[in-house]
Amino acid sequence: MQEPGPGDLSQEDLAGFADRFRDWIAAFSAELAPLLTVHSDYDTRVRDARAMRRLLCEHGWGRAGWPEAVGGLGGSILHRAVVTEELFRAGWTGPTVFEHLEIVAPTLVRFAEPDFAAAVLPSFLDGSRAWSQGFSEPEAGSDLAALRTRAVRDGEDYVVDGAKIWTSWSKWADWCLALVRTGTPEERHRGLTMIAIDLSSPGVEVRPIRQANGTDELAEVYFTDVRVPAGQVIGEVGRGWAVAMFLLAHERGTLSWLRHCAFRQWLTPSTKIMREDADRQLGDVVLQLAGVRAAAVELMQRAAAGAQLGPEAAFNKLLMTRTEQNLFNLLRETDGARIALPADTPEEVLQQQEYLFSRIVTVYGGTQQMQLITVARHILGLHDG
Amino acid sequence: MADAVARPAEYVGFRDAAAAILTRHEGAAALDAFGFADVYADGAHDLRPAYAFLEAQGFRGASTPALGLLPLAGALDGRLAGAPLFGAPFGSSSLVAVPGLTPGATVVVDRPGSGLVAVADPAAVTRGAPSPAADDYLAVLDPDPAGLVPVVPDDEAEALRERIVVRARLGAAAELLGLTDRLLTDAATYAGQRQQFGRTLASYQAMQHLLAWAATDRHQLTCLFDIAVERSAAGPVDPELARAVKAMAGRVFHSVAQTAIQVTGAISFTWEHSLNRLHQRGMALDQVAGSSADLVAAIGRQARTEGVIPELFTLAGSLPAT
Numbered sequence: 196m197q198e199p200g201p202g203d204l205s206q207e208d209l210a211g212f213a214d215r216f217r218d219w220i221a222a223f224s225a226e227l228a229p230l231l232t233v234h235s236d237y238d239t240r241v242r243d244a245r246a247m248r249r250l251l252c253e254h255g256w257g258r259a260g261w262p263e264a265v266g267g268l269g270g271s272i273l274h275r276a277v278v279t280e281e282l283f284r285a286g287w288t289g290p291t292v293f294e295h296l297e298i299v300a301p302t303l304v305r306f307a308e309p310d311f312a313a314a315v316l317p318s319f320l321d322g323s324r325a326w327s328q329g330f331s332e333p334e335a336g337s338d339l340a341a342l343r344t345r346a347v348r349d350g351e352d353y354v355v356d357g358a359k360i361w362t363s364w365s366k367w368a369d370w371c372l373a374l375v376r377t378g379t380p381e382e383r384h385r386g387l388t389m390i391a392i393d394l395s396s397p398g399v400e401v402r403p404i405r406q407a408n409g410t411d412e413l414a415e416v417y418f419t420d421v422r423v424p425a426g427q428v429i430g431e432v433g434r435g436w437a438v439a440m441f442l443l444a445h446e447r448g449t450l451s452w453l454r455h456c457a458f459r460q461w462l463t464p465s466t467k468i469m470r471e472d473a474d475r476q477l478g479d480v481v482l483q484l485a486g487v488r489a490a491a492v493e494l495m496q497r498a499a500a501g502a503q504l505g506p507e508a509a510f511n512k513l514l515m516t517r518t519e520q521n522l523f524n525l526l527r528e529t530d531g532a533r534i535a536l537p538a539d540t541p542e543e544v545l546q547q548q549e550y551l552f553s554r555i556v557t558v559y560g561g562t563q564q565m566q567l568i569t570v571a572r573h574i575l576g577l578h579d580g
Numbered sequence: 581m582a583d584a585v586a587r588p589a590e591y592v593g594f595r596d597a598a599a600a601i602l603t604r605h606e607g608a609a610a611l612d613a614f615g616f617a618d619v620y621a622d623g624a625h626d627l628r629p630a631y632a633f634l635e636a637q638g639f640r641g642a643s644t645p646a647l648g649l650l651p652l653a654g655a656l657d658g659r660l661a662g663a664p665l666f667g668a669p670f671g672s673s674s675l676v677a678v679p680g681l682t683p684g685a686t687v688v689v690d691r692p693g694s695g696l697v698a699v700a701d702p703a704a705v706t707r708g709a710p711s712p713a714a715d716d717y718l719a720v721l722d723p724d725p726a727g728l729v730p731v732v733p734d735d736e737a738e739a740l741r742e743r744i745v746v747r748a749r750l751g752a753a754a755e756l757l758g759l760t761d762r763l764l765t766d767a768a769t770y771a772g773q774r775q776q777f778g779r780t781l782a783s784y785q786a787m788q789h790l791l792a793w794a795a796t797d798r799h800q801l802t803c804l805f806d807i808a809v810e811r812s813a814a815g816p817v818d819p820e821l822a823r824a825v826k827a828m829a830g831r832v833f834h835s836v837a838q839t840a841i842q843v844t845g846a847i848s849f850t851w852e853h854s855l856n857r858l859h860q861r862g863m864a865l866d867q868v869a870g871s872s873a874d875l876v877a878a879i880g881r882q883a884r885t886e887g888v889i890p891e892l893f894t895l896a897g898s899l900p901a902t
């Protein structure tokens with residue numbers, strides 16, 4: 196039998212694409228099985244996530260939905276969303292560091308020099324190179340425009356000095372997409388530039404931070420006289436804020452599709468041990484999941500049609516994180532002892548990790564308060580003062 | 581009504597046309613001006629204009645029999661003269677609610693075991709309120725089993741039930757969405773005008789957060805509702821999806837109403853304030869064809885007993901109708 200491939204990548208045939216991918220998953224169940232095995236150890240999960248990307252790219256599925264100019268096969272974000280959902284249905288626990296693919300890669304496609312994008316994206320898609328995102332600093336949290344890491348032009352290069360913190364997955368990353376100051380502090384967000392830094396450059400030091408849930412996803416990244424070719428500026432000099440807003444709209448919006456697929460996986464097995472008196476609470480969570488799903492589809496359809504995502508992506512982040520917390524509240528109320536002290540299986544450990552993580556999801560990617568302010572100002576037109 | 585993101589263009593065209601008509605006409609005249617009966621004439625199944633009309637009706641707080649007509653439209657094959665109104669289950673009792681009931685209208689209710697039956701004398705069984713009601717849009721009937729006239733026998737009714745319930749739920753959800761939108765719009769406008777401590781209410785972060793949550797809830801309702809309504813153009817809507825839409829419409833309505841009341845302050849707690857009638861209308865609509873509380877419990881019960889978290893719609897199947 197011929198191997199099922201991605202085939203027609205028109206939007207009209209999205210249902211056919213989903214069918215073909217399901218057929219492929221069935222046909223490659225033996226190859227996929229080890230990559231779908233649940234591990235709680237993060238290094239192992241990253242290793243498997245890389246292998247998954249490689250396998251998907253070898254067979255075309257990992258390149259579906261990305262532009263041909265960067266090593267893709269064409270199609271849209273909707274094709275990527277189908278691949279994500281079907282993998283979760285098959286029992287996947289998620290892409291770990293390659294969650295950044297949906298966040299960083301569209302930004303590079305949109306803003307990077309075409310040659311640079313074509314040079315770096317194929318190795319991101321196939322899992323051989325990973326990216327991190329360096330915005331936050333010790334003194335610049337919600338007030339991102341206060342950041343101080345500087346980049347100074349010197350010949351063909353920029354020289355970068357400063358420190359980033361909370362840089363997710365940089366322990367495993369080869370690149371950091373960093374927001375740096377090329378103007379004066381008084382220029383606030385108008386003095387910022389986005390630049391791609393090779394983390395193997397001399398002068399870069401990554402110091403992992405042990406998270407409250409035991410994983411070391413987060414890190415500090417120090418830059419001391421790091422030389423970065425000027426061709427690696429992403430977007431225009433002094434216009435880094437617009438690039439950051441584009442990226443954050445993807446982090447807030449498109450990520451909600453991926454995360455909601457994971458939420459369904461978390462919730463399903465727990466239904467077996469829930470009691471009747473939790474029906475209304477469970478029903479509420481199921482309904483909230485439907486809301487996250489519907490809002491994610493709405494956003495992805497606009498993105499697929501070429502619309503630029505804007506402040507409305509805050510809706511998706513607010514819905515996603517509220518649902519995530521309510522879902523884990525329900526799991527805690529259903530089986531709190533195992534979440535408090537997991538004992539028997541990697542699934543239990545993972546569940547505790549995710550429970551603890553769910554407590555902080557209203558902070559990353561812009562806090563809940565910042566998202567609410569975005570909706571209030573930019574969508575409802577409410578003004579301060 | 582300002583939509584935060586573009587909703588399906590055709591639907592919005594119908595909705596805005598209906599909203600304009602509803603500023604000039606009330607009741608059956610508004611339905612005629614919109615051509616409501618044409619929507620489902622000749623077995624046409626694309627009911628998007630009907631849902632759009634109901635959303636506009638909710639926003640305007642207008643009263644027509646549209647929601648009563650929709651569930652039965654085209655279902656009775658001329659078994660009854662005129663256009664019967666559907667009496668939808670109200671709360672969890674045997675009461676039924678009839679939207680926009682006019683004297684002389686025929687009311688049909690579903691009585692599992694007996695089939696679809698007509699209420700012999702709707703006026704005689706309409707529940708009277710002990711004091712004036714804030715809103716007279718919904719008439720609540722307590723049908724006397726002895727006064728029910730068979731219309732469609734139970735075995736035949738079985739084939740119609742699903743679509744009747746889906747239409748009643750999506751229709752009521754459309755109206756609740758319109759009401760939600762109205763309450764949110766009015767509250768945001770008020771916050772931009774009223775001053776306390778020398779500043780507008782809108783300038784306070786506490787008020788901004790309340791309204792932003794309301795807008796977020798309204799957004800998720802809109803997204804889920806639009807998916808269901810777009811699908812209705814292509815064929816029958818999955819009853820589980822319609823149930824979720826109705827449940828969410830009720831949930832979101834109540835939370836947005838609470839926000840609107842909080843933002844508006846004491847003036848909102850007056851009989852005359854526009855919010856009062858809209859709020860009470862939404863409270864009643866939430867009870868029509870399954871309350872959000874009951875539907876949410878049913879959704880949870882099904883998920884628990886079947887061990888499945890429903891997806892409700894597929895990605896490919898949720899692309900807008902072309």
Ligand SMILES: Cc1cc2nc3c(=O)[nH]c(=O)nc-3n(C[C@H](O)[C@H](O)[C@H](O)COP(=O)(O)OP(=O)(O)OC[C@H]3O[C@@H](n4cnc5c(N)ncnc54)[C@H](O)[C@@H]3O)c2cc1C
Pocket residue numbers: 327328329330331332335336337338360361362363364413555558559560561562563564565
């Ligand atoms: C798991 C995780 C992953 C992350 N990954 C990355 C990453 O990959 N790259 C990156 O650059 N950063 C990352 N971050 C950092 C994240 O973006 C910041 O934590 C976030 O922007 C908030 O900054 P802060 O933690 O310094 O909190 P602060 O800004 O100090 O805020 C503390 C509290 O005060 C509130 N607050 C602050 N200002 C106001 C105001 N004006 N009005 C009302 N309330 C206010 C906040 O909402 C919050 O509740 C990550 C964070 C987490 C938790």
